[in-house]
Amino acid sequence: MIMKANIVIVGGGVSGCAIAYNLAKKGVKDIIVLDKSYLTSGATGRCGAGVRQQWGTEMNCRIAKASIEFFEGANEELQYDGDIEFKQEGYLLVASTEKENKQFEKNVELQNKVGIDSRKITLEEAKEIVPYLNTEKLIGAAFCPTDGHLNPFLLTDAYFKAAKRLGVKFYMNQEVTDIEVIDGKVNKVITNDFEIETDVVVNAAGGYSKDVGEMVGVDIPVFSENHEILVTEPIEKTQGPMVMSFSLNIYCQQTPHGSFIMGRGDKEKTPGYNIESTWKFLDRMADTVVGLLPPIGNLRVVRQWGGLYNITPDKQPIYGKCEVEGFYLAVGFSGHGFMFAPMTGLLIAEQILGEENTIDISKLSIDRFKKGELYLEPSVV
Amino acid sequence: MKNTIICRCADITLEDINNLLSSGVTEIEEIKRFTRLGMGPCQGRTCMQLIQRIVANHNGVSIDQIKMHTSRPPVTGVKLNQISRGARNDNES
Numbered sequence A: 001m002i003m004k005a006n007i008v009i010v011g012g013g014v015s016g017c018a019i020a021y022n023l024a025k026k027g028v029k030d031i032i033v034l035d036k037s038y039l040t041s042g043a044t045g046r047c048g049a050g051v052r053q054q055w056g057t058e059m060n061c062r063i064a065k066a067s068i069e070f071f072e073g074a075n076e077e078l079q080y081d082g083d084i085e086f087k088q089e090g091y092l093l094v095a096s097t098e099k100e101n102k103q104f105e106k107n108v109e110l111q112n113k114v115g116i117d118s119r120k121i122t123l124e125e126a127k128e129i130v131p132y133l134n135t136e137k138l139i140g141a142a143f144c145p146t147d148g149h150l151n152p153f154l155l156t157d158a159y160f161k162a163a164k165r166l167g168v169k170f171y172m173n174q175e176v177t178d179i180e181v182i183d184g185k186v187n188k189v190i191t192n193d194f195e196i197e198t199d200v201v202v203n204a205a206g207g208y209s210k211d212v213g214e215m216v217g218v219d220i221p222v223f224s225e226n227h228e229i230l231v232t233e234p235i236e237k238t239q240g241p242m243v244m245s246f247s248l249n250i251y252c253q254q255t256p257h258g259s260f261i262m263g264r265g266d267k268e269k270t271p272g273y274n275i276e277s278t279w280k281f282l283d284r285m286a287d288t289v290v291g292l293l294p295p296i297g298n299l300r301v302v303r304q305w306g307g308l309y310n311i312t313p314d315k316q317p318i319y320g321k322c323e324v325e326g327f328y329l330a331v332g333f334s335g336h337g338f339m340f341a342p343m344t345g346l347l348i349a350e351q352i353l354g355e356e357n358t359i360d361i362s363k364l365s366i367d368r369f370k371k372g373e374l375y376l377e378p379s380v381v
Numbered sequence B: 001m002k003n004t005i006i007c008r009c010a011d012i013t014l015e016d017i018n019n020l021l022s023s024g025v026t027e028i029e030e031i032k033r034f035t036r037l038g039m040g041p042c043q044g045r046t047c048m049q050l051i052q053r054i055v056a057n058h059n060g061v062s063i064d065q066i067k068m069h070t071s072r073p074p075v076t077g078v079k080l081n082q083i084s085r086g087a088r089n090d091n092e093s
Helices: A014-025 A058-072 A098-113 A123-129 A152-165 A206-215 A279-292 A294-298 A337-352 A367-371 B014-022 B028-035 B048-059 B080-092
Strands: A002-004 A007-010 A031-034 A091-095 A119-121 A140-144 A169-171 A176-182 A185-191 A195-197 A200-203 A223-232 A242-245 A250-254 A260-264 A300-311 A318-321 A327-331 B005-007
Touching: A007 A014, A014 A031, A014 A152, A014 A327, A014 A337, A058 A098, A058 A337, A091 A098, A091 A123, A098 A119, A098 A140, A119 A123, A123 A140, A152 A169, A152 A337, A152 B028, A176 A206, A185 A200, A200 A206, A200 A337, A206 A223, A206 A300, A206 A327, A223 A279, A250 A279, A260 A279, A279 A294, A279 A300, A279 B080, A294 B080, A300 B080, A318 A337, A327 A337, B005 B014, B005 B048, B014 B028, B014 B048, B028 B048
Parallel strands: A002 A195, A007 A031, A007 A200, A031 A169, A091 A242, A200 A327
Antiparallel strands: A091 A140, A119 A140, A176 A185, A185 A195, A223 A260, A223 A300, A242 A250, A250 A260, A318 A327
8 A cells, every 4th residue: 555644753652743743733734653563662651751851961951941841731732631640849869979969060050051940959958858868878969849750651642642633643553664765865654564655754763763764874873772660569659759860870759650660771781672671670779779768668569671762972862854855863862752752842843844943953963973063961870 | 331340450440441442542551551550569460361351352353362461570569678688698699
């Protein structure tokens, strides 16, 4: 079967759905979203569900701040029949090294400059926010009260339904097997069941973005890596903010539902598409969380899983055009694609339509790697 | 249907599931993500076979054509303290 579309979006995660919604809202017709499995089956549905603005590069700060502002009114804007479960009780970042503490100072200065209400706080103040925080090995902390938590499945569902109402077509369980390029221009998307003629393709394939880039001959400087998470049984409300430390390698938050979600990175992991759960993660995660938040040790782990970070050399996303005409990138989120999704949707839609961008993202184009103009994000777990 | 509980951990009724199925949801993995069905302490060990039958009936296919959700570790709930102590013992030996 051969179909036609104005725009084909590869990836039914939150980024793909947000891009589709924004394009449709701006009046674009005949948009198709494809996913090789079900909606949110990739990184979106596997993420830690935290949303924060406490970043160390100006671009990440600006994109995060605007995204948080969107979340505040997302139920209404998207006319969602449910609730996206947005909770703003902050991110409490704790430092266990002088270097990290100094980084927090620098970050807070930058964040305040772009209007984010973060602040450097003492360990006593940190204990007021999370009384059972074990500050023994800690040096300092930073806090931003408007950071928080949001349900990834439901936010994606909200975008999906809003986009569908505006006429966007979604085909799930359709794996893109090839993309045809003629004379340097995107021409056709081929899936396991059909072919779609189109001039514009958006790569929002998350962990698989490099493979989709290769289909058009674009070498995207990203790799994928398994990051694991676990969740506990739910209990009554105990902890407001996300507690996070880059040096201790942990993030841990109680969801509105009552369960605690926590994760950490593993520098020894080999890049690839394996998302299996490991004992090593469970051991180290348990040890880290019991040390930092002792009472959490009494909770039972009910489930662990893994998902792919799609990582760039500077830990910032790659947005926009590339050398193949009509091929747009929304990739390389390095573990924070979920929390940036509202701006990803808006900014990519603006780029495709040739509008002026709400936030200048020229620094985030793929060209930066050739020019060597990298701005390394220091604050990533 | 309102009073028929399918997932006891998350209090999901037959009506909740039927509503999702009639809204176009087709897979157990999706039902799980939207409702938390199978994500509670039992991890789907009581409800998964029920939900498999409900989805099969709704889609008009036989039960073996319905993909089950992914079983994830641990097999049963384990306290973080116990895992942490176990990990420390391993490192010492």
